Amino acid sequence: MKNDRIYFWQMINPKEPFELMEKSFAALEKGEVLVKVAGCGVCHTDLSFWYFGVKTRHELPLALGHEISGTVIDGEPEWIGNHVIVPAVLPCGECTMCKKGRSNICRNQLMPGNDFDGGFASHVKVPAKFLCPVPDGVLSKYPLEQLSVVADAVSTPYQVMEKSELEAGDLAIAIGVGGIGTYGAQISKIKGAKVLALDISDEKLTMIKDAGIDATLNVKNMDAKSLKANVKEIAKELGASSAGWKVFEMSGTKTGQELAFNLLSFGGTLSVVGFTMDKVEVRLSNLMAFDAKAIGTWGCKAELYPEIVRLIGERKIKIEPFIETFPMSKINEVFQNSLEHKYSKRPILTPDFD
Amino acid sequence: MKNDRIYFWQMINPKEPFELMEKSFAALEKGEVLVKVAGCGVCHTDLSFWYFGVKTRHELPLALGHEISGTVIDGEPEWIGNHVIVPAVLPCGECTMCKKGRSNICRNQLMPGNDFDGGFASHVKVPAKFLCPVPDGVLSKYPLEQLSVVADAVSTPYQVMEKSELEAGDLAIAIGVGGIGTYGAQISKIKGAKVLALDISDEKLTMIKDAGIDATLNVKNMDAKSLKANVKEIAKELGASSAGWKVFEMSGTKTGQELAFNLLSFGGTLSVVGFTMDKVEVRLSNLMAFDAKAIGTWGCKAELYPEIVRLIGERKIKIEPFIETFPMSKINEVFQNSLEHKYSKRPILTPDFD
Numbered sequence: 001m002k003n004d005r006i007y008f009w010q011m012i013n014p015k016e017p018f019e020l021m022e023k024s025f026a027a028l029e030k031g032e033v034l035v036k037v038a039g040c041g042v043c044h045t046d047l048s049f050w051y052f053g054v055k056t057r058h059e060l061p062l063a064l065g066h067e068i069s070g071t072v073i074d075g076e077p078e079w080i081g082n083h084v085i086v087p088a089v090l091p092c093g094e095c096t097m098c099k100k101g102r103s104n105i106c107r108n109q110l111m112p113g114n115d116f117d118g119g120f121a122s123h124v125k126v127p128a129k130f131l132c133p134v135p136d137g138v139l140s141k142y143p144l145e146q147l148s149v150v151a152d153a154v155s156t157p158y159q160v161m162e163k164s165e166l167e168a169g170d171l172a173i174a175i176g177v178g179g180i181g182t183y184g185a186q187i188s189k190i191k192g193a194k195v196l197a198l199d200i201s202d203e204k205l206t207m208i209k210d211a212g213i214d215a216t217l218n219v220k221n222m223d224a225k226s227l228k229a230n231v232k233e234i235a236k237e238l239g240a241s242s243a244g245w246k247v248f249e250m251s252g253t254k255t256g257q258e259l260a261f262n263l264l265s266f267g268g269t270l271s272v273v274g275f276t277m278d279k280v281e282v283r284l285s286n287l288m289a290f291d292a293k294a295i296g297t298w299g300c301k302a303e304l305y306p307e308i309v310r311l312i313g314e315r316k317i318k319i320e321p322f323i324e325t326f327p328m329s330k331i332n333e334v335f336q337n338s339l340e341h342k343y344s345k346r347p348i349l350t351p352d353f354d
Numbered sequence: 355m356k357n358d359r360i361y362f363w364q365m366i367n368p369k370e371p372f373e374l375m376e377k378s379f380a381a382l383e384k385g386e387v388l389v390k391v392a393g394c395g396v397c398h399t400d401l402s403f404w405y406f407g408v409k410t411r412h413e414l415p416l417a418l419g420h421e422i423s424g425t426v427i428d429g430e431p432e433w434i435g436n437h438v439i440v441p442a443v444l445p446c447g448e449c450t451m452c453k454k455g456r457s458n459i460c461r462n463q464l465m466p467g468n469d470f471d472g473g474f475a476s477h478v479k480v481p482a483k484f485l486c487p488v489p490d491g492v493l494s495k496y497p498l499e500q501l502s503v504v505a506d507a508v509s510t511p512y513q514v515m516e517k518s519e520l521e522a523g524d525l526a527i528a529i530g531v532g533g534i535g536t537y538g539a540q541i542s543k544i545k546g547a548k549v550l551a552l553d554i555s556d557e558k559l560t561m562i563k564d565a566g567i568d569a570t571l572n573v574k575n576m577d578a579k580s581l582k583a584n585v586k587e588i589a590k591e592l593g594a595s596s597a598g599w600k601v602f603e604m605s606g607t608k609t610g611q612e613l614a615f616n617l618l619s620f621g622g623t624l625s626v627v628g629f630t631m632d633k634v635e636v637r638l639s640n641l642m643a644f645d646a647k648a649i650g651t652w653g654c655k656a657e658l659y660p661e662i663v664r665l666i667g668e669r670k671i672k673i674e675p676f677i678e679t680f681p682m683s684k685i686n687e688v689f690q691n692s693l694e695h696k697y698s699k700r701p702i703l704t705p706d707f708d
Contacts, residue, residue: 097621104645105597105620241450244451267459272638272641272642274642275643277637279636280636280637281633282638283631283634284648285629287626288627288629293647293648294648296647298643
């Protein structure tokens with residue numbers, strides 16, 4: 001590995017293996033920095049780009065990866081040497097949406113591994129403006145690469161919990177406790193909700209129960225009616241209200257979304273956090289009949305990152321039980337295994353280009 | 355007609371003619387009043403009960419009608435002689451939901467023509483607590499029976515405009531400018547939005563344009579793609595943003611809901627105001643990809659009624675062009691014609707039991 005080269009795994013075509021490429025350090029413009037990647041998480045969105053027909057905004061070939069932590073080694077002087085998390089959504093900070101406090105849907109936003117070469121690489125070139133510095137106190141507890149999951153898996157559900165107006169005492173129903181859902185369930189617990197996790201994997205349900213979630217339910221082969229009856233029963237046991245449920249769909253599957261919509265009742269809120277290209281058939285009028293709502297969230301405002309890092313530093317949000325690191329050279333194997341649902345933990349790839 | 359009798363049109367069975375019945379004045383309990391009906395609007399919800407399989411909460415037979423104005427003639431002394439609008443949703447005012455400011459989904463709520471005999475009658479017995487008095491200044495401009503539409507057709511879209519966080523300068527898209535939509539479009543205009551009305555009836559579109567709405571578009575046979583292109587163009591002409599559209603589905607049809615969902619884009623809000631039993635097939639994940647939301651609203655908080663009456667009194671919300679009165683004895687004909695979409699104005703039935 002040469003000192004002035006960037007090595008990266010490039011997606012050439014959908015469904016084909018990533019290829020190892022190299023290029024020289026591009027010149028940095030004002031406001032930009034070069035980040036030496038510590039780790040980059042493999043997100044369901046990467047699988048969507050690679051396998052499920054979602055198009056990257058920048059044309060292929062492209063290095064994927066938007067869940068990045070690393071160290072600034074070049075560019076804006078005040079950033080050099082900083083250990084940082086690169087937000088998955090990098091807003092402009094100047095437009096109407098940004099000024100309205102909706103920077104996560106800034107129309108000038110840039111997303112690594114979507115608008116430009118991302119984190120499955122030795123280095124990424126990014127705007128410095130919204131990087132989230134990782135304090136030493138947090139780094140003394142977690143290796144930097146593990147914190148890469150903050151950039152999407154932890155921050156996206158964090159933002160949605162805010163948007164859903166989750167309150168202490170509410171029943172929070174986390175559907176799917178995989179890559180995103182594990183954090184969503186924990187964050188709703190921190191907000192004081194009574195938390196019920198639904199999944200089809202006993203292993204994942206056990207893991208999330210160990211992280212302090214109130215109740216779990218395996219919903220494999222469960223029909224909508226039995227599910228609702230079960231959830232009502234659990235709500236009662238937990239002392240939560242029978243109305244105003246906050247449902248968080250974090251499985252990113254058609255089945256999960258259908259279950260989620262069917263759990264909407266009076267004053268309920270469905271938060272669509274996971275993504276699937278599949279359409280679902282729903283009675284939209286239920287929103288009216290139940291005075292309910294369905295909200296979605298794209299990424300997370302960079303402004304919220306420091307608070308998330310703080311919660312991880314205080315071990316209020318646990319990350320270690322839910323992640324597993326692999327050398328980046330295993331990228332093709334890891335993507336294939338992710339596709340086949342072989343992991344119960346989120347894979348993080350760490351650069352091994354030496 | 356005898357002085358101590360209530361005459362009413364009773365729904366015996368779905369799809370069958372209403373039958374004229376009579377009963378003696380029931381004893382009034384503390385907190386209750388007897389209202390002599392001035393007018394009762396025919397709402398799509400009545401058609402849903404009568405024809406589309408939606409069940410009333412009180413078992414049949416039952417007098418329908420929840421859009422009532424009238425005069426208090428008995429019961430709580432301080433109310434006697436008052437001209438009032440009876441809110442379609444009568445909350446308890448005591449429960450958690452009521453105290454949280456969500457009285458419209460109070461679980462103890464009572465709705466005339468759903469929980470008890472409604473307004474297609476000479477008199478209705480209702481709790482006095484949340485009645486909305488009509489000031490003389492307003493009565494000098496409108497006959498009391500015309501104000502019956504406040505109880506649902508005007509108040510439901512009023513509440514949804516509040517919930518949708520519609521702001522001055524936003525593009526508001528009113529889908530369906532029938533019974534509810536005419537008021538929804540006008541209220542969004544009052545809130546300072548740029549308002550585009552969509553319908554399949556040129557007649558209705560002309561009427562709403564005359565009421566001061568910025569733009570109209572006949573969407574009959576228009577596919578989703580052309581519609582979106584058209585709306586983008588109109589947004590530009592009106593100087594509205596290309597993001598953050600507020601879409602109000604007020605047609606209560608499957609086609610309308612599909613169009614509405616497809617118009618959701620970045621930061622957009624879909625408000626489901628109309629009701630249909632039909633399911634629709636939608637990509638729910640768009641809510642996530644666009645950071646958008648879909649909300650529903652059930653009725654309207656009684657607390658908001660006085661403000662609506664004030665806006666009507668000031669002629670800011672126009673009602674006369676959109677209503678037509680019929681003698682209540684024509685109820686069967688009016689329901690049948692409503693079912694066949696023969697009216698371009700909302701029918702109000704006025705008692706003629708003499």
